[in-house]
Amino acid sequence: MSSLSLFQRIVIRCGLTSCRSMEKQPVRIMVTGQIGYALVPMIARGVMLGSDQPVFLHLLDIPPAAEVLNGVKMELIDAAFPLLKGVVATTNVEEACVGVNIAIMVGGFPRKEGTERKDVLSKNVSIYRTQASALEQYAAANCKVLVVANPANTNALILKEFSPAIPAKNITCLTRLDHNRALGWIAQRLNIHVSDVKNVIIWGNHSSTQYPDANHATVITQAGEKSVKELIADDKWLHDEFISFVQQLGAAIIKSRKLSSALSAASAACDHIHDWVLGTPKGTWTSMGVYSDGSYGVPPGLIYSFPVTCNKGEWSIACASMSFHELEWMRQRRSSLKRRLWLILALTDLYWC
Numbered sequence: 001m002s003s004l005s006l007f008q009r010i011v012i013r014c015g016l017t018s019c020r021s022m023e024k025q026p027v028r029i030m031v032t033g034q035i036g037y038a039l040v041p042m043i044a045r046g047v048m049l050g051s052d053q054p055v056f057l058h059l060l061d062i063p064p065a066a067e068v069l070n071g072v073k074m075e076l077i078d079a080a081f082p083l084l085k086g087v088v089a090t091t092n093v094e095e096a097c098v099g100v101n102i103a104i105m106v107g108g109f110p111r112k113e114g115t116e117r118k119d120v121l122s123k124n125v126s127i128y129r130t131q132a133s134a135l136e137q138y139a140a141a142n143c144k145v146l147v148v149a150n151p152a153n154t155n156a157l158i159l160k161e162f163s164p165a166i167p168a169k170n171i172t173c174l175t176r177l178d179h180n181r182a183l184g185w186i187a188q189r190l191n192i193h194v195s196d197v198k199n200v201i202i203w204g205n206h207s208s209t210q211y212p213d214a215n216h217a218t219v220i221t222q223a224g225e226k227s228v229k230e231l232i233a234d235d236k237w238l239h240d241e242f243i244s245f246v247q248q249l250g251a252a253i254i255k256s257r258k259l260s261s262a263l264s265a266a267s268a269a270c271d272h273i274h275d276w277v278l279g280t281p282k283g284t285w286t287s288m289g290v291y292s293d294g295s296y297g298v299p300p301g302l303i304y305s306f307p308v309t310c311n312k313g314e315w316s317i318a319c320a321s322m323s324f325h326e327l328e329w330m331r332q333r334r335s336s337l338k339r340r341l342w343l344i345l346a347l348t349d350l351y352w353c
């Protein structure tokens, strides 16, 4: 503090951190694809990293989309976002990855109405292998990666397998959208505000096999914290309709919009990175697709959605006691997951031989 000028000391004391010389260094964020062009304005407005964190955007798309990408860059300049310190818009994957601190991997093919997310596996897996090695070589050390493109867990697993120099802890996939959906629809059912509901869990894959779990969820009421189970008082709804409804929301949105959910996915991607970097609130967990260390009997190495808490930029799997329904679902899924892991790795090897 003693080397600072009197003016700088006054600025710190008064919390006036907007002074140019006191600004934080920009965080470099790569976004591949454009997710209906909903994500980049949220990042540039500070939704992801906070209103005092400058950002530098690296946008990557494929050559046929170069002109559109350039249009997005022009719009970002036109929007005059105070936090946005620069934009690189490129179709060159190496150039896009240089020095990035956070990579949000949305680029890829979406599924069509009436299909499952795994149906885009063959198209998207090859993209993730190429991008893995560019990230490994050119991104900043300790770059945090969020995979959004489907099938998100598998793409993240491929990225992890093909970028061994990136710590496995830094590669995650998005299940926050499912988590937010579960919070949102519980709030609708109870006719309360979504911010009063917490601690749902999404177990497993971002697919129709996921297990949205409200068994540990609670609501803040005027009479203190109450369990969602107790307030809804309808086990059939919780163990049946709620689960299949959340599992099928992605498909329902594609059916209505004829496009995949862009607004809610972009918002969930911001929430995922926000909580990972800045921490989850005390007493609250979120859901993230992270590599399994064997917790809850999930085969180690899989990218799997667990309840996690985050502190100082690190996630840890939270300890939630398992209900009968969860245990039964886990038992059934465990053997099929092991088979899938081996199948995916074998197919990837065959594909690249």
Ligand SMILES: NC(=O)C1=CN([C@@H]2O[C@H](COP(=O)(O)OP(=O)(O)OC[C@H]3O[C@@H](n4cnc5c(N)ncnc54)[C@H](O)[C@@H]3O)[C@@H](O)[C@H]2O)C=CC1
Binding pocket: 032, 033, 034, 035, 036, 060, 061, 062, 065, 106, 107, 108, 109, 110, 111, 120, 127, 147, 148, 149, 150, 151, 152, 174, 175, 177, 178, 206, 259, 260, 261, 262, 265
């Ligand atoms: N995990 C989640 O919660 C969600 C995942 N998704 C997934 O996100 C992906 C993107 O969805 P949309 O934006 O709706 O699709 P879209 O087809 O509208 O856009 C995809 C974009 O990715 C670009 N792209 C394709 N290959 C690329 C590559 N190799 N490098 C960089 N960019 C590339 C395309 O040119 C296009 O701009 C899909 O796989 C979709 O299923 C979408 C919503 C939620």
Ligand SMILES: O=C([O-])CC(=O)C(=O)O
Binding pocket: 110, 111, 117, 150, 177, 249, 250, 251, 253, 254, 260, 261, 265
């Ligand atoms: O359903 C899809 O294909 C898009 C997506 O992942 C979602 O909205 O959850």
